[in-house]
Amino acid sequence: xxxxxxNTRCRFCDSVFLITKRIGAPRVFARPKIxxxxxxxxxxxxxxxxxxxxxxxxxxxIKTGAEVIGWIxxxxxxxxxxxxxxxxxxxxxxxxxxxxxxGAERIKKRIRRILEVKLDPSEFYRYGIKxxxxxxxKFEVYDDEIVHRYGDVFDLPLPAxxxxxxxxxxxxxxxxxxxxxxxxxxxxxxxxxxKATIYYNPIFFARIKAGGENYTYSFDxxxxxxLLRDKDKRRKDSTKVFLxxxxxxxxxxxxxxxxxxxxxxxxxxxxxxxxxxxxxxVWILQYGNK
Amino acid sequence: xxxxxxxxxxxxxxxxxxxxxSEEDDVVHxxxxxxxxxxxxxxxxEKIDVxxxxxxxxxxxxxxxxxxxxxxxxxxxIEKKYNVDITQLPPxxxxxxxxxxxxxxxxxxxxxxxxxxxxxxxxxxxxxxQLMDEPGFKFTIEPPELESDSPKDMVGAQYSLEDAxxxxxxxxxxxxSNTSASIMDADIVFDFRKARIVGxxxxxxxxxxxxxxxxxxxxxxxxxEWEKIKSQLGKNK
Numbered sequence: 001x002x003x004x005x006x007n008t009r010c011r012f013c014d015s016v017f018l019i020t021k022r023i024g025a026p027r028v029f030a031r032p033k034i035x036x037x038x039x040x041x042x043x044x045x046x047x048x049x050x051x052x053x054x055x056x057x058x059x060x061x062i063k064t065g066a067e068v069i070g071w072i073x074x075x076x077x078x079x080x081x082x083x084x085x086x087x088x089x090x091x092x093x094x095x096x097x098x099x100x101x102x103g104a105e106r107i108k109k110r111i112r113r114i115l116e117v118k119l120d121p122s123e124f125y126r127y128g129i130k131x132x133x134x135x136x137x138k139f140e141v142y143d144d145e146i147v148h149r150y151g152d153v154f155d156l157p158l159p160a161x162x163x164x165x166x167x168x169x170x171x172x173x174x175x176x177x178x179x180x181x182x183x184x185x186x187x188x189x190x191x192x193x194x195k196a197t198i199y200y201n202p203i204f205f206a207r208i209k210a211g212g213e214n215y216t217y218s219f220d221x222x223x224x225x226x227l228l229r230d231k232d233k234r235r236k237d238s239t240k241v242f243l244x245x246x247x248x249x250x251x252x253x254x255x256x257x258x259x260x261x262x263x264x265x266x267x268x269x270x271x272x273x274x275x276x277x278x279x280x281x282v283w284i285l286q287y288g289n290k
Numbered sequence: 291x292x293x294x295x296x297x298x299x300x301x302x303x304x305x306x307x308x309x310x311x312s313e314e315d316d317v318v319h320x321x322x323x324x325x326x327x328x329x330x331x332x333x334x335x336e337k338i339d340v341x342x343x344x345x346x347x348x349x350x351x352x353x354x355x356x357x358x359x360x361x362x363x364x365x366x367x368i369e370k371k372y373n374v375d376i377t378q379l380p381p382x383x384x385x386x387x388x389x390x391x392x393x394x395x396x397x398x399x400x401x402x403x404x405x406x407x408x409x410x411x412x413x414x415x416x417x418x419x420q421l422m423d424e425p426g427f428k429f430t431i432e433p434p435e436l437e438s439d440s441p442k443d444m445v446g447a448q449y450s451l452e453d454a455x456x457x458x459x460x461x462x463x464x465x466x467s468n469t470s471a472s473i474m475d476a477d478i479v480f481d482f483r484k485a486r487i488v489g490x491x492x493x494x495x496x497x498x499x500x501x502x503x504x505x506x507x508x509x510x511x512x513x514x515e516w517e518k519i520k521s522q523l524g525k526n527k
Binding site: 016067 | 312415449452456460464468
């Protein structure tokens with residue numbers, strides 16, 4: 001069954017059946033075909049790689065399509081350039097500059113365009129879902145029980161209707177973007193014939209240690225295509241920061257000791273300033289980038 | 291227990307029980323026996339009036355294919371009075387004197403109210419469709435006299451009435467935007483009153499489809515999946 005279909009024909013009795021949706025957009029899922037993800041990961045990272053964990057996840061994405069209809073109207077002033085020209089004064093040719101306007105454009109047209117957009121609701125996390133392809137895969141009507149048997153299932157953070165609205169804005173934006181350099185621009189654009197299908201395509205998401213580096217890696221559990229390979233820099237950097245912080249906390253402690261043992265006022269002031277400076281450096285290291 | 295969002299119900303005419311033929315992405319389904327049309331809202335069939343139109347041009351020895359078009363009767367209200375001159379109308383409107391007068395008078399009257407009949411193709415179109423003069427637009431400017439015929443096979447209605455009303459608005463607003471800058475911001479109220487589907491007979495002529503009412507042409511590839519529609523409609527021919 002393909003996306004957007006409203007009815008389907010039975011292969012056995014040739015009767016037509018209507019597909020009615022109970023809630024929002026129809027949901028479909030694909031069954032995972034790769035049964036040994038560790039073998040795939042070893043193939044990518046080598047035999048000595050340590051697989052910390054690997055999970056099978058169904059993270060939904062939405063394919064939406066719509067027809068954008070309406071009209072646009074705009075005007076681009078262009079720019080004035082002076083081109084050399086010659087006048088014949090009788091005796092000889094004089095060079096003069098004649099101003100020309102180039103790049104001026106006036107548009108006024110009706111719009112009727114069929115467009116598609118793929119939305120990744122997990123945009124705040126990195127799973128590489130945008131790279132999942134639906135081509136050549138067999139999708140079945142979503143069944144909660146079956147997908148949960150295979151792995152963890154993520155829910156859509158927002159109702160499907162909101163994604164349709166977002167898709168509509170994106171599709172209209174795609175048309176308007178072509179005229180962003182126009183000085184005057186007016187439009188009346190609407191989306192009709194909107195359709196959306198929520199796809200649950202299984203992916204393997206793994207954390208791996210290879211060659212002294214930590215990686216996160218995801219690949220399609222149906223066709224095996226790699227989706228994401230991220231070197232985990234954050235952990236290394238944060239370790240460095242925390243080592244630096246330990247030394248600074250040490251300095252603050254030492255300053256405290258100096259302040260309590262030194263009797264002279266000047267010595268106490270120097271110890272206090274050193275402690276204050278270290279505390280400030282700690283604060284910068286910890287929160288400065290945020 | 292597994293939860294499915296999708297339910298399958300047999301596509302049979304709720305009036306006469308005949309199996310209905312329909313394309314995969316049709317939103318209106320037509321019974322070739324009793325000639326009724328149905329939109330399915332959730333699990334319910336909602337009846338839509340359908341009229342099949344008799345050909346008005348010479349169609350001897352031609353195979354006719356009926357394609358659906360929405361015919362929407364609409365009241366248009368414009369509160370303010372404008373000063374629109376007939377010469378400001380775009381050329382595609384000026385060719386029809388009756389519509390040109392109607393359009394100008396609508397804008398040049400205070401609290402204007404008039405009725406207009408829109409023809410909007412319900413058949414699916416491709417991106418090529420916008421490159422040509424559409425029959426829906428031409429039928430709207432110059433409405434044809436329609437003589438009803440017996441029920442025929444018809445498939446391919448991909449636009450719901452809601453979508454068709456939006457297209458009708460755009461049709462009107464694009465004439466407005468092409469007329470005069472002074473009426474660009476005019477506040478127009480569209481009150482869609484009655485709608486039905488008209489089955490317009492078309493025949494093939496090389497790469498084109500010609501309507502057998504006024505003889506307007508459209509490219510076959512401007513229709514979404516014409517070959518599929520043709521094979522579906524050609525089953526009983």
